[in-house]
Amino acid sequence: METLEGLWDKYSETVINTGLNIVVSILILIVGLWVIKWIVNKLVSVLRKRGIDETLIPTLRGFTKGMLTIMLLIFVVGRMGADTSAFVAVLGALGLAVGFALQGSLANFAGGILILVLKPFKNGDVINVNGETGSVQAISIVTTTLKTPDNRVIYMANGAVAGATITNITQEPTRRWDFVCGIGYDDDFDKAKEIIQGLIAADDRFHKDPAPFVRVGNLGDSSVDITIRAWVDTSEYWNVHFDMIENIKKEMDKAGISIPYPQRDIHVYNEK
Numbered sequence: 001m002e003t004l005e006g007l008w009d010k011y012s013e014t015v016i017n018t019g020l021n022i023v024v025s026i027l028i029l030i031v032g033l034w035v036i037k038w039i040v041n042k043l044v045s046v047l048r049k050r051g052i053d054e055t056l057i058p059t060l061r062g063f064t065k066g067m068l069t070i071m072l073l074i075f076v077v078g079r080m081g082a083d084t085s086a087f088v089a090v091l092g093a094l095g096l097a098v099g100f101a102l103q104g105s106l107a108n109f110a111g112g113i114l115i116l117v118l119k120p121f122k123n124g125d126v127i128n129v130n131g132e133t134g135s136v137q138a139i140s141i142v143t144t145t146l147k148t149p150d151n152r153v154i155y156m157a158n159g160a161v162a163g164a165t166i167t168n169i170t171q172e173p174t175r176r177w178d179f180v181c182g183i184g185y186d187d188d189f190d191k192a193k194e195i196i197q198g199l200i201a202a203d204d205r206f207h208k209d210p211a212p213f214v215r216v217g218n219l220g221d222s223s224v225d226i227t228i229r230a231w232v233d234t235s236e237y238w239n240v241h242f243d244m245i246e247n248i249k250k251e252m253d254k255a256g257i258s259i260p261y262p263q264r265d266i267h268v269y270n271e272k
Helices: 004-049 057-079 085-101 103-118 158-162 189-202 234-254
Strands: 126-129 132-139 143-147 153-157 166-168 174-183 213-219 224-233
Touching (some): 103 132, 103 143, 143 158, 153 158, 189 213, 189 224, 189 234
16 A cells, blocks of 8 residues: 555646646636736727717627637636637537527627617617618617607617618708699799799798709699709708798799699590
8 A cells, every 4th residue: 555655756746737737727817807807998998989889888898708708718728738629619519509590680789780880870860771761769789769750669670770771861960952843834934933932032941052943844744843952951851841832832822823733635536
């Protein structure tokens, strides 16, 4: 039977090396966790300085911290002599399986990141996307919430939003008001233009520069079409739109200028 001294002589080097390895690995883990915390805090600081949306920061922080921590643990376990190849293979297979299972959710997640980073719109903007128009109420990592003018709330997947054509209606402070006013062929179109120009000049909501445009733009089947283009503040667009339609109708009626509706002549042939 081996004595205690003999066992020590036999295994002392292994015990000391293993102990030192464990101590060094623990120190590496402690220092590594501190470094990860520093990196994550630095990342958050940089993201905020660059104006990245606050909704996105917790997600990026958690993702970065998780990935760095996994890499650190794999390194520490390998440093202690364990075979990490099987562990890495399992993680890879698990990630692949999760990716296939959540490919729709991952697409929405990626779309949310693109929206929050590129900022094609923000809360309060009125946008048109996928045939829906509404005010942006909220932007999360997975969905964008719109409220329509008739008070419907629409939750749109960010994957679909990011891949669609987005029209931001209120992003610019000014917007051009376009309208076509049709008058009869027997009416004086110069007089009609004068009336429209007078209405625009009398309304302070129209901008002087660029100058309003009022010209005959088309000779239709039933009417002479006058094209109107004038710039207004975006916030006043719809108020101007409805006010001008009413005012044009009133002033045209006063001047005896007709606004015709489509007509069609029908010829009946009596064949015997």
